[in-house]
Each structure stands twice: as structure tokens, then as C-alpha cells.
Amino acid sequence: MKIAGIIVEFNPMHNGHQYLIQRIRKIEKPDIIIAVMSGNFLQRGEPSIVSKWLRTEMALTAGIDLVLELPYHYAVGHANLFAQGAISILSECGITDLYFGSESGDIASFYHTARHLRNEKSKLDLLVQEKLQQGYSYPKAYSLAYDLTHKNETKLLDLSEPNNILGLHYVKVIQEHHSSINAHTILRKGAQHHDQSPHTHTGFASGTSIRNALMNGDDFKSIADKMPNESYKILMRAVNQNQILGWNDFFPLLKYRLMSSSTEELASIYESEEGLEFRAMKAIKETNDFISFVSLMKTKRYTWTRLQRYCCHILVNVSKQKMKSFLAKPHPPYLRLLGISLQGQRYLRYKKDSFSVPLISNVKKSFEDLLRIDIRSADIYDMKTSYSEKKSKPLRYDQENQRFL
Amino acid sequence: MKIAGIIVEFNPMHNGHQYLIQRIRKIEKPDIIIAVMSGNFLQRGEPSIVSKWLRTEMALTAGIDLVLELPYHYAVGHANLFAQGAISILSECGITDLYFGSESGDIASFYHTARHLRNEKSKLDLLVQEKLQQGYSYPKAYSLAYDLTHKNETKLLDLSEPNNILGLHYVKVIQEHHSSINAHTILRKGAQHHDQSPHTHTGFASGTSIRNALMNGDDFKSIADKMPNESYKILMRAVNQNQILGWNDFFPLLKYRLMSSSTEELASIYESEEGLEFRAMKAIKETNDFISFVSLMKTKRYTWTRLQRYCCHILVNVSKQKMKSFLAKPHPPYLRLLGISLQGQRYLRYKKDSFSVPLISNVKKSFEDLLRIDIRSADIYDMKTSYSEKKSKPLRYDQENQRFL
Structure with a gap:
């Protein structure tokens, strides 16, 4: 079959x-x-x-x-x-x-890149840490580190493309689990x-x-x-x-959740890290729409996507503990x-x-x-x-x- | 002065x-x-x-x-x-x-009633407990017990009237604190x-x-x-x-708060007692307006006012702990x-x-x-x-x- x-x-x-x-x-x-x-x-x-x-x-x-x-x-x-x-x-x-x-x-590029990342893992990890310490977001740090390890490789993927990144992760997971699934x-x-x-x-x-x-x-x-x-x-x-729904429809609930939570409660939310909860608490008081809210929280450290996911976790009240046990x-x-x-x-x-x-x-x-x-x-x-x-x-x-x- | x-x-x-x-x-x-x-x-x-x-x-x-x-x-x-x-x-x-x-x-009736309640306290407390065990709400239990203790007294207050009740509490507090405030x-x-x-x-x-x-x-x-x-x-x-605001304006936020809380979180809210949080969780799923929500929670045990106050505490996220420390x-x-x-x-x-x-x-x-x-x-x-x-x-x-x- x-x-x-x-x-x-x-x-x-x-x-x-x-x-x-x-x-x-x-x-x-x-x-x-x-x-x-x-x-x-x-x-x-x-x-x-x-x-x-x-x-x-x-x-x-x-x-x-x-x-x-x-x-x-x-x-x-x-x-x-x-x-x-x-x-x-x-x-x-x-x-x-x-x-x-x-x-x-x-598909060969995906397998090839996955192998390359495995082989270069320790070098890559070091470079990623270095870039993180320079204040880059994780995806940016990874992408910069990746660029530094594959200078002479032509068959490696362009990881600035979102679907290449996702696909690479699929292939990596398949390989890690020694799965018999064929990726195309x-x-x-x-x-x-x-x-x-x-x-x-x-x-x-x-x-x-x-x-x-x-x-x-x-x-x-x-x-x-x-x-x-x-x-x-x-x-x-x-x-x-x-x-037809979007963040604008849920922003009042997000705002209410932030307004009605203590900082301890917010700190217990999944992906509350490095005081991000204080940034969120402060930003929410100064804005009445989602885009400006995320803009106010935005720094070089966090990608827009990462911040939006954080907003989902606040809205849905997903705690670190719940996530950990899952x-x-x-x-x-x-x-x-x-x-x-x-x-x-x-x-x-x-x-x-x-x-x-x-x-x-x-x-x-x-x-x-x-x-x-x-x-x-x-x-x-x-x-x-x-x-x-x-x-x-x-x-x-x-x-x-x-x-x- | x-x-x-x-x-x-x-x-x-x-x-x-x-x-x-x-x-x-x-x-x-x-x-x-x-x-x-x-x-x-x-x-x-x-x-x-x-x-x-x-x-x-x-x-x-x-x-x-x-x-x-x-x-x-x-x-x-x-x-x-x-x-x-x-x-x-x-x-x-x-x-x-x-x-x-x-x-x-x-005003004499207030002082007289306050004194009467103090003198009859042990008897009254027993009667209140008895009535509570019969499933009455606290105010109702108190009112029934009070009626039983003042049969032959004519100068006592009618405690079915809301302003008489509040006034009586003012006078009681003044007396308890041996305050020099004159009540009128x-x-x-x-x-x-x-x-x-x-x-x-x-x-x-x-x-x-x-x-x-x-x-x-x-x-x-x-x-x-x-x-x-x-x-x-x-x-x-x-x-x-x-x-011009009322509960209808805040009901969506109350509903969201209930939908997005765990039962443990809700149990930590002030006035969550005797499993009231489970009644609230169940009721909120079956209704889209405040009056029907409270009606669904209502039992002989809880007055409407008590349930509305509970709704405020949920909306404002007032925990038992916060209340206790206050x-x-x-x-x-x-x-x-x-x-x-x-x-x-x-x-x-x-x-x-x-x-x-x-x-x-x-x-x-x-x-x-x-x-x-x-x-x-x-x-x-x-x-x-x-x-x-x-x-x-x-x-x-x-x-x-x-x-x-």
C-alpha cells in the first residue's frame, strides 16, 4: 500500500x-x-x-x-x-x-543539508550561541551560523525560505527516528x-x-x-x-487577559522568557490594536512570529507546566x-x-x-x-x- | 468641628x-x-x-x-x-x-437591635448553623434565625429591608470599635x-x-x-x-475568563466554595448572556447578589490569597x-x-x-x-x- x-x-x-x-x-x-x-x-x-x-x-x-x-x-x-x-x-x-x-x-538537497547539519552540529551550536549573545533572535542566529558553515557547499538548501526550513525539519525528524517514511x-x-x-x-x-x-x-x-x-x-x-477571523477579533480578549493577570501569572505562561512578560504588560497599556501591541514588544531578540505565538499562549492561557507535561x-x-x-x-x-x-x-x-x-x-x-x-x-x-x- | x-x-x-x-x-x-x-x-x-x-x-x-x-x-x-x-x-x-x-x-432601633444581637449571639449562631445545614443561603439563614430570637421584641429592626441591614452593620462596627462616631x-x-x-x-x-x-x-x-x-x-x-455600562458589556470577558481557566485556577478565586467553580464552568458553556448564566448557577444556597459578586471576582481575577493578604x-x-x-x-x-x-x-x-x-x-x-x-x-x-x- x-x-x-x-x-x-x-x-x-x-x-x-x-x-x-x-x-x-x-x-x-x-x-x-x-x-x-x-x-x-x-x-x-x-x-x-x-x-x-x-x-x-x-x-x-x-x-x-x-x-x-x-x-x-x-x-x-x-x-x-x-x-x-x-x-x-x-x-x-x-x-x-x-x-x-x-x-x-x-529532495536530495534536504537530505544533504540534514546530514551537513548533523556533521557540523558542534561547530554550528557554538556559532548559534555566539550570535544569540550578540542579541539576534534564534532563527536569525541559526541562519547566520548556517551561512558561516556552508561557504563552499553548493548543494545545501537556502534556509531563508520558509518552506525549505519546514521541509528540512520534516526530513531531520524522519532521520532522527530512523523512520522508513520516504520524503518527497x-x-x-x-x-x-x-x-x-x-x-x-x-x-x-x-x-x-x-x-x-x-x-x-x-x-x-x-x-x-x-x-x-x-x-x-x-x-x-x-x-x-x-x-472571517483574525487577531483583531481576539485582541480585546488578549488585552483583558493581560490587564487581569498578575506578573507571576504571566510569568508562568509558556514562552515567557527573559522578562518578556514585563514588556507585554507595559505594551498592552499603551495600545488598542494587535499590530501596535506586537510592534511595541518587538526587539531584535524576538521574531514577529515568536511574539505572535506568545500572544496565542497568553490568550489560550497555556502554562509552561502544561506544555512541559504535554x-x-x-x-x-x-x-x-x-x-x-x-x-x-x-x-x-x-x-x-x-x-x-x-x-x-x-x-x-x-x-x-x-x-x-x-x-x-x-x-x-x-x-x-x-x-x-x-x-x-x-x-x-x-x-x-x-x-x- | x-x-x-x-x-x-x-x-x-x-x-x-x-x-x-x-x-x-x-x-x-x-x-x-x-x-x-x-x-x-x-x-x-x-x-x-x-x-x-x-x-x-x-x-x-x-x-x-x-x-x-x-x-x-x-x-x-x-x-x-x-x-x-x-x-x-x-x-x-x-x-x-x-x-x-x-x-x-x-436610630434607637439600630442600637437596640445591635445590642440584642450581641446578647443573643450564641443562640443566634446555633440557629444560623441549623438553617445553613438546611441549605439556606447565609442571609436567609440569618434572617430566619433572627426572626426566631425576637418574637416578643417590638423595638427590633425589620431585617428584610436592605438599608436596615446595612445600617445595622454600620452601627455594629461602630460599637465593636468603641468608636466615638454618632450614628444617625x-x-x-x-x-x-x-x-x-x-x-x-x-x-x-x-x-x-x-x-x-x-x-x-x-x-x-x-x-x-x-x-x-x-x-x-x-x-x-x-x-x-x-x-452606560452593565454586566452585558462585561459578559464576553467573564465568559472568556471562565473558558480559558483551569478548574484549579478558578478554585483559587475568592468565594469559590463548595464546588461553585464547577457550577460556573458548566453553566458558562450553556449560555451567552449574564442573566441566564447566573440563573443556571443559582440554588437556594446562594443569593443572586452573592453569585454576582462571585462573577466580579472572576472577572477581576481576585484570588483567595490576594483577599486574605488584604x-x-x-x-x-x-x-x-x-x-x-x-x-x-x-x-x-x-x-x-x-x-x-x-x-x-x-x-x-x-x-x-x-x-x-x-x-x-x-x-x-x-x-x-x-x-x-x-x-x-x-x-x-x-x-x-x-x-x-
Whole structure:
């Protein structure tokens, strides 16, 4: 059997994602495609633009057979943690092949770079420490150190590209776990990840440009061309129900949480480090919007993404202790099913007795403790939607007849 | 010197309050009148309808010389705590005479009842315990026990009346502290405290009826007749600035706080008792408005007021520990000045060296720790107003020329 796995956010699904899925389906001809997808909060430290349930609809209509939620702890984490969680879930699901888009498009470079980093580890660690002491953020320090170790190497990856970085972490995790998963990469076409406008490229619009067009209330037709038709319809449902969300919608709650917490309480939040909590406490009093709030906290030391993730942890009240106890568990601690095709259902039936961790379809009482942070983050997000985490069930989709069951 | 003291909420100031102040001024002829006033959260466990700063304006224009804030810890407390805090502040300010409105109007009954309660204490305590064990709320248990001990007494107070209860606590505190303050009571005229409509009585409308008329968007002219003219103008300013506030405005924050807290965190909140935190956690998931939320928590055991106060403590994140350490301090721990007349200013100048606790005019850095909960409750309230607790200064009023300085 060939079981394909992908790691996604679908924020929202666009033609680039569709291209990847179709390529896998047509050229690689897997028996099923499994996606592990972030929930309502994302790796860049943002609420997703539409609920995970709508994004699951997008995934299923675009040809995914199984959608599993990447728990909050991994999903809103740095690249390494994100990769650890995602690969562990896909591995537990029994994928044989991992596919990811990258700016490089050459899988040999990923294996080669991973090997290089292993060989140069001690040298690299020293250089990273040196750069950190000079006040750089971790990603910047790493990138500078990396540049210094690979001067004469031509086959190494360009790690200033976000998808190259994520892909490299996937490959590293696969290697570290001596996993039999084969990694493949597909060259990303057209738009770069962070391009701002959906119009400037003839290739695929990035999620960022679609989000900006939505937030600015631009002509929605310009978006329609950049997305699969089904995903566009799902997105427009969210538009009509006023459920296109972003940090602005959650900023009052973040502000209230900061205003009503003691510094000790804030210091106990995950990623409160080096007095960052004092910066946050001070900044929140001087601003009434999210962008200025993060700008006020920003220093060379912290990337914007790192600060946004910190904001998520404050909003969701994720303590260092909770995070520590989660990370002390085997990875993954559970599989949370968000959506499934009929084909995926057959696969699960065949597979489910071999899972070493619980497969969770409904948030039953007995799972509440295990899922605490996932439930909480969903409950907070759902204060702005019509969903209820406790009452939601995995979506079932009949791909042949193109309808939800 | 004759220094008069009153204990108020002015939520908002109405003709009944004005009548009390004028009677004191004309008949008792004190040198100055001092009011201790709740901040932005009140004894019944509600946000005040307008900010404490507007209520201070009302107080000064109605003839009060000194307005001091009753700290949150006392203000959002049961009658005994409320009285302890208020009397301790007035006593520190050197009042010679306390005036309060009551349904009884006979000060002898207050002294007599206080004495009776002291004499019957052991009997009463037993009866209260018995009633509590039968599942009654504390106020109800107390009231039933009281009824059983005073069958043949005619001069005892009717303790089903809210102002009689508060007044009795004032007198008890004065007696317990062997204070030289003389207590006086003035018969409340016209409307009962909880009457709903401003039209049904020819006497004075209660605060409740004015608040209801405001919340329902009734004809504001009906309100104008029930308030001093200056207070009405101040109130209308708040109406125009959309700053008439109530629990509905803070419910989303309360809901978020409950959704984002662990049960252990909630259990650490002041007045989380007998598993009330579990009732709150359960109820909040089933409702989207404050009234239904409290209704879902309500049992015979807890009065509505007690539950509303609990909601304030959750919103403001007041822990048992914070409350304990506050109550372990000498009472009062500080005097917080909100407003002052020129006459009041002269009195303060004469008096200030004799204060045994800090007189706080501005929230300076050095007072932040002492005022933590007062600042936090104001900051949360001010998320809905244009005030800033840190930047606010006491209001100064020239009574003779009727203008703020």
C-alpha cells in the first residue's frame, strides 16, 4: 500500500495546495492521502482565518481522505516542534510517503543539508550561541551560523525560505527516528509565501495574499481565481456569516487577559522568557490594536512570529507546566479526527487496531483532560463562530458523489 | 468641628441621595461632608452604570466635600465587610457623625437591635448553623434565625429591608470599635430600593428604576425628574458617549475568563466554595448572556447578589490569597481620593499629617502594589470607557462658583 501524508494549514486552501494534492494523486497514485492540519491557531501565531471545521471541508473536497488535527502544542510551536508533532502523527497513521512543497524542489538537497547539519552540529551550536549573545533572535542566529558553515557547499538548501526550513525539519525528524517514511518535495510554483497581493503573479496566489484581500474587503472575484471552486464556496459561506477571523477579533480578549493577570501569572505562561512578560504588560497599556501591541514588544531578540505565538499562549492561557507535561508524553499522545472520506473510513477500519494511542472522534468526557488545551483554544475561537467544540463530530465526505454525509 | 460622613454608591445619584445630603447640610450644619463611595464595581456584584469618575462629579456637584474610594475588597463584599471598610475609612478621616438612610428611620432601633444581637449571639449562631445545614443561603439563614430570637421584641429592626441591614452593620462596627462616631438615620422616602419603574411613586425613584429606564432606552425626561439637574447632565454625557455600562458589556470577558481557566485556577478565586467553580464552568458553556448564566448557577444556597459578586471576582481575577493578604492589613490600608471641594481641600490640609495610612491622590508607581486590585478592576472597567486609571487625578470642585477646577 502507498499511503501519502501531507502537513498543512489550509489558511485557506488555494490553488498551490490543490496542485500539490492533484500531483500526488495523479503521479504518485497513493491508496489514500492523509493530512495533518493545524487547528484554530497556526504556526505563525495567528488565529486561522476560518474555523478548522471549514478548513476540513476544504481539505475533503480537494481530495484528502483523512484530516487529523495537529494538537495546539505542536501547531503553535517553532519549526522543530511543529515538525516533530506532525511527523509523529503521520507516522502513527502509517504513511509510507511524505510530500511537501518547497522553494528548493530538490529532495536530495534536504537530505544533504540534514546530514551537513548533523556533521557540523558542534561547530554550528557554538556559532548559534555566539550570535544569540550578540542579541539576534534564534532563527536569525541559526541562519547566520548556517551561512558561516556552508561557504563552499553548493548543494545545501537556502534556509531563508520558509518552506525549505519546514521541509528540512520534516526530513531531520524522519532521520532522527530512523523512520522508513520516504520524503518527497515538490517545487512551489509562482507566488512566494508572503507575497501581499493576489494579482501580481501569474502563478499561484499565496494564503497571505488571499487573507489580505479578504481582510481589506477587496473584490472577492480576484480571490475566486486563486482557489479551488469548492473551497471558494466554503470561504464565501464564512464571509456571509461574518466568520472571517483574525487577531483583531481576539485582541480585546488578549488585552483583558493581560490587564487581569498578575506578573507571576504571566510569568508562568509558556514562552515567557527573559522578562518578556514585563514588556507585554507595559505594551498592552499603551495600545488598542494587535499590530501596535506586537510592534511595541518587538526587539531584535524576538521574531514577529515568536511574539505572535506568545500572544496565542497568553490568550489560550497555556502554562509552561502544561506544555512541559504535554511534551513529556509519547508523541503523539492521540490522534484527533476532523474529517474523513469513504476511502479514508475503510483505511481507518483496517488500521485502527494497530494504533498505539487513542483515536478521538468526539470530545467525550474521558478525553477532556488529554485534550484540555485543544478544547480550550477551540472554545475561545468559537466565541466568534457558531461551532461548538464539544458537539462537533468529524465530517464525512463521499468523494465519488461529491457530497458530505 | 462637626464632620459628617456618608456611605454611598451613587449608581446613579438620585433625588433620595440629594435629599439626604441637603438634610444633613441644612439641619445638621456640619463643617464638611465626606462620602466613601464604591469604585466601578458595587456591593450587589455589578459594574456601576457609569464610571466612578462621573459618579464623583455627581457627588461633588450635589454638595459632598470629599469623595474617597471604598477599595474593591470591601465594596464588592457582603454587608459586614462593606461596613467594616466604609466605617474604617470614615473613621480615619475623622468624622464625628455618620448619616445613613433606612426603611426604619429610628436610630434607637439600630442600637437596640445591635445590642440584642450581641446578647443573643450564641443562640443566634446555633440557629444560623441549623438553617445553613438546611441549605439556606447565609442571609436567609440569618434572617430566619433572627426572626426566631425576637418574637416578643417590638423595638427590633425589620431585617428584610436592605438599608436596615446595612445600617445595622454600620452601627455594629461602630460599637465593636468603641468608636466615638454618632450614628444617625434618616427615613427613606418614597420608592423602595428595588422598585422597577421611575413612574410608580410620587416620592423618590430608586437607583434601580433609573437604571432600568436607561437600559431600556425609555424616555430620558422621566429620569430627569428623579435626579438632581447636575447629575442628570453628567449622566446624559455618559449616554451620549455610549458609556452606560452593565454586566452585558462585561459578559464576553467573564465568559472568556471562565473558558480559558483551569478548574484549579478558578478554585483559587475568592468565594469559590463548595464546588461553585464547577457550577460556573458548566453553566458558562450553556449560555451567552449574564442573566441566564447566573440563573443556571443559582440554588437556594446562594443569593443572586452573592453569585454576582462571585462573577466580579472572576472577572477581576481576585484570588483567595490576594483577599486574605488584604484583609490581614490594618483597616483601612489607604485612603484613595477621588474628588474634593475647596472646603474639603482646606480640611485635608489641616488633617493630613494625622493620617496613619497613605492618602493616595495619583496612582504612582510606589502605590501600584497596594492598589493592585483597585487598579485592575478600574483597568478592566475602563476597557469600555475613555478613562485611564493611571492618568486620572482627583476632581476638584469650587462649590461656591459651581465649577470644576
